[in-house]
Amino acid sequence: MNASAFSVAAGPCSAESQETVDLCAQANSRLGIKYLRAGAYKIRTSAEAYEGEGRQAVEWVTQAAKKYDLRSIIECVDVSHLDEYEHVDIIQIGARNMYNTPLLRATAGSQKTVLLKRAFSATVDEWLKAAEKLDAAGADKIILCERGIRTFETSTRFTLDLAGALIAQRKSGLEVWADPSHASGDALLVPALSSAIYASGLDGLMIEAHPTPKKAKSDSRQTVSLSELDLLFAKLKN
Numbered sequence: 374m375n376a377s378a379f380s381v382a383a384g385p386c387s388a389e390s391q392e393t394v395d396l397c398a399q400a401n402s403r404l405g406i407k408y409l410r411a412g413a414y415k416i417r418t419s420a421e422a423y424e425g426e427g428r429q430a431v432e433w434v435t436q437a438a439k440k441y442d443l444r445s446i447i448e449c450v451d452v453s454h455l456d457e458y459e460h461v462d463i464i465q466i467g468a469r470n471m472y473n474t475p476l477l478r479a480t481a482g483s484q485k486t487v488l489l490k491r492a493f494s495a496t497v498d499e500w501l502k503a504a505e506k507l508d509a510a511g512a513d514k515i516i517l518c519e520r521g522i523r524t525f526e527t528s529t530r531f532t533l534d535l536a537g538a539l540i541a542q543r544k545s546g547l548e549v550w551a552d553p554s555h556a557s558g559d560a561l562l563v564p565a566l567s568s569a570i571y572a573s574g575l576d577g578l579m580i581e582a583h584p585t586p587k588k589a590k591s592d593s594r595q596t597v598s599l600s601e602l603d604l605l606f607a608k609l610k611n
């Protein structure tokens with residue numbers, strides 16, 4: 374694997390404040406991480422859970438990406454929000470929306486790169502069929518992202534399916550990334566899984582990072598600090 378061809382995206386689960394986003398973007402820029410990920414509209418399991426800063430968050434992320442010369446990745450959860458994503462580089466379709474055909478088609482029509490996460494209940498073939506819908510609807514570029522599937526195992530939040538991701542890469546010819554944060558739900562596992570993803574021959578990595586993970590309003594337990602990101606990234610390339 375050519376190290377320079379391997380893509381890394383990092384950033385908070387949710388863009389909670391301009392300061393959080395700015396500190397993450399600054400860290401990425403310092404480390405040579407080219408993509409800034411962050412959520413704006415969050416789909417959560419509980420009705421009381423934090424759902425993100427919405428339109429404001431999209432602005433913070435796109436502004437920070439511009440300031441630090443990074444490419445922004447933000448999930449879109451609703452067709453009616455797409456006009457807010459004009460300055461976003463890569464639109465993410467989240468695991469919970471992989472089957473949402475109207476959203477796939479509308480996103481593909483935006484002429485932007487689309488990062489399609491695998492639903493945690495989807496077979497590789499179902500995931501690839503969702504990518505075919507994006508392609509048929511004229512998506513400019515498609516990136517697939519494995520983020521863990523639901524299995525009988527409960528010691529991790531989901532189960533990282535590296536083999537399935539490699540099959541998806543082989544069958545589709547598309548770039549396939551993997552997300553060790555959502556797959557494991559455990560910040561302590563993220564460095565080792567990141568190294569495994571890199572070594573596997575996949576094309577990229579998406580990591581949740583935050584200046585103070587304990588204070589993150591969503592996915593705190595799986596989020597690495599910026600110094601942990603630094604260590605993890607340095608180790609990845611050796």
Ligand code: PEP
Pocket residue numbers: 386412448466467468469490520555
């Ligand atoms: C995310 O990346 O912020 C996210 C919500 O991931 P997933 O859709 O994989 O759960």
Ligand code: MN
Pocket residue numbers: 386387555581591592
């Ligand atoms: Mn998250």
